[in-house]
Amino acid sequence: MSLVVAFSGRDGAVIAGDLREILMQGSDGEISGFEQELYSGQIKNDTTLRKRAGERGIGLHIRDNKCKVSEQGGILVGEVSESDGAVVRTRRLFVSCGCYAIVDITKDGPVLQTKGKGSTFVVLGNEVTKRIANELIQAEWKNGTFADAVRLVLLIMNTAASCTASVSRECTILQTRAKADLDGAAIMAWKTG
Numbered sequence: 001m002s003l004v005v006a007f008s009g010r011d012g013a014v015i016a017g018d019l020r021e022i023l024m025q026g027s028d029g030e031i032s033g034f035e036q037e038l039y040s041g042q043i044k045n046d047t048t049l050r051k052r053a054g055e056r057g058i059g060l061h062i063r064d065n066k067c068k069v070s071e072q073g074g075i076l077v078g079e080v081s082e083s084d085g086a087v088v089r090t091r092r093l094f095v096s097c098g099c100y101a102i103v104d105i106t107k108d109g110p111v112l113q114t115k116g117k118g119s120t121f122v123v124l125g126n127e128v129t130k131r132i133a134n135e136l137i138q139a140e141w142k143n144g145t146f147a148d149a150v151r152l153v154l155l156i157m158n159t160a161a162s163c164t165a166s167v168s169r170e171c172t173i174l175q176t177r178a179k180a181d182l183d184g185a186a187i188m189a190w191k192t193g
Contacts, residue, residue: 002020002068002124002166002167003080003125003129003167004016004069004078004123004125005125005133005153006076006078006100006122006123007119007122007149007152007153008095008096008097008099008100008118008120008122009097010119011097011145012097012175013076013096013098014150014153014174015069015078015093015175016154016157016171017069017078018157018160018167019064019065019066020063020066020166020168021063022061022062023062024060025059025061026056026058027057030058031056034053034058037052038166039126039127040127040128041131043165043166049062049165064168068172070174071176074176074179074180075095075178075182076094076175078092078095089104090105091103091104092105092110093122093124094182095122096176096178096181096182097178097180098117098118098119098179099115099116100122101115101182119143121152123156125160126164126166129167132163132164136155137152140152153173154171
């Protein structure tokens with residue numbers, strides 16, 4: 001699972017996503033244990049990532065070029081996925097000025113999980129990345145300007161990249177000043193495949 005961080009404010013919205021995708025081959029039990037180490041923050045860098053995978057007999061394919069954020073019609077979209085064997089779970093975050101929505105993409109179609117209004121940060125990620133993001137938001141956010149929110153989103157991305165091998169060192173960041181309508185129909189229709 002990746003890291004996507006967004007801020008929805010009255011004057012603008014920003015979203016950032018890391019670029020890392022990790023595919024694993026091996027026994028289900030070893031992969032499960034390895035993922036627990038990775039997503040809890042025990043594996044902090046790529047050297048340890050490869051070493052622990054080798055010790056567990058897991059083959060890794062790592063790429064740092066998967067774009068997880070995009071913009072369409074003033075709506076910023078972030079996507080995170082995780083797999084459990086053949087089952088892939090996908091969650092999408094839609095953000096515009098002053099509002100956001102989180103949608104799970106299921107085999108039966110999109111399911112709206114939550115929707116909110118007002119100025120807020122939203123974080124999608126694994127255990128360690130969410131903890132890092134939430135600690136930084138609590139420590140650093142003082143109801144500042146939109147520029148302050150953008151700086152904090154970048155700080156979260158950089159801090160997470162230095163603390164866990166589950167995210168890439170590089171990220172994609174997008175901004176909008178548009179106020180788009182995040183009604184359910186528009187969100188559900190957006191690239192649900």
